[in-house]
Amino acid sequence: MAGSRFAYVRKFELPDSLLPGTFMVFRLDGHSFHRFSDIHNFAKPNDLRALQLMDHAARDLMEEYPDIILGFGESDEFSFLLRKSTDLYNRRQAKIVSTLTSLFTSSYVFHWSSYFLDTPLQYPPSFDGRIVLYPGEQQIRDYFAWRQADTHINNLYNTAFWALVQQGGETTTQAHHTLRGTVSKEKHEILFSRFQINYNQVDEQYRKGSVLVRQEIPEPPTAQVTIPKELDDNIPPVPEPSQTGGKKTKPKRDVKQKTKIVVLHCDIIKDEFWEARPDLLHD
Ligand SMILES: Nc1nc2c(ncn2[C@@H]2O[C@H](COP(=O)(O)OP(=O)(O)OP(=O)(O)O)[C@@H](O)[C@H]2O)c(=O)[nH]1
Ligand SMILES: [Mg+2]
Numbered sequence: 001m002a003g004s005r006f007a008y009v010r011k012f013e014l015p016d017s018l019l020p021g022t023f024m025v026f027r028l029d030g031h032s033f034h035r036f037s038d039i040h041n042f043a044k045p046n047d048l049r050a051l052q053l054m055d056h057a058a059r060d061l062m063e064e065y066p067d068i069i070l071g072f073g074e075s076d077e078f079s080f081l082l083r084k085s086t087d088l089y090n091r092r093q094a095k096i097v098s099t100l101t102s103l104f105t106s107s108y109v110f111h112w113s114s115y116f117l118d119t120p121l122q123y124p125p126s127f128d129g130r131i132v133l134y135p136g137e138q139q140i141r142d143y144f145a146w147r148q149a150d151t152h153i154n155n156l157y158n159t160a161f162w163a164l165v166q167q168g169g170e171t172t173t174q175a176h177h178t179l180r181g182t183v184s185k186e187k188h189e190i191l192f193s194r195f196q197i198n199y200n201q202v203d204e205q206y207r208k209g210s211v212l213v214r215q216e217i218p219e220p221p222t223a224q225v226t227i228p229k230e231l232d233d234n235i236p237p238v239p240e241p242s243q244t245g246g247k248k249t250k251p252k253r254d255v256k257q258k259t260k261i262v263v264l265h266c267d268i269i270k271d272e273f274w275e276a277r278p279d280l281l282h283d
């Protein structure tokens, strides 16, 4: 059909390749998860099952796409950093966004029942996805700092809000009113004085979100074998290349370090995280 009179329609399909030499951040976010979390009775303020399911889907994505070098998740969203020089799908935007969003979503659904044991899915959830390009390292640092600061602000608010409702007996309207205009320090104070909650001791997973990175698996040390002298004398010497018909043995290539994906709940705003992982920003 390529040469048919219909084929001209192909010309309407425009190229959408993303600028080379720029950092790609892919972010997805649950569509209408306010409703989705209500219908599936997510725990408030944080549902551990839901967060772990998000982490699982993110890990599946990183396993499938080695060019993703960092993931950060909170609530119903996840951000992924791709290697600056990635050539994934020739950097075609729609192809990358649609394929990655689709895999994440299907993984979320696929693993749902492993986390929500007694809660069947009531309807198929969906996620939106987008890619934002950043020219420099500083913007990447700031982007991830922005998402983690957002995690902190939202979680502090939600922790105080639901403490007022669940333990303080306030209605949701009253709790909104109580927290209106309060700064961070005042929310800490409400939590501590009224509910004996030390916010700094709230689970790090909730305060800091999930950070997925690839970590090198240390090679097991090669066993040192000491050969007893009498045995050593009986082992024939390894023939020189000239004795084996001139065939040279190939030099051993460096064995590529194996990596595994780990989930951390650490600070990514300060320098320490980035300084310990220079490869994230330089490839
Ligand atoms: N109870 C509970 N709700 C959660 C949890 N994680 C996410 N949510 C809900 O998911 C919402 C996510 O916020 P948004 O992404 O801004 O809003 P949305 O309803 O998904 O709307 P769009 O993203 O615009 O489609 C939160 O407002 C909560 O209602 C959780 O652990 N527990
Ligand atoms: Mg959402």
Ligand SMILES: [Mg+2]
Residues within 6 Å of the ligand: 029, 030, 075, 076, 077
């Ligand atoms: Mg969201």
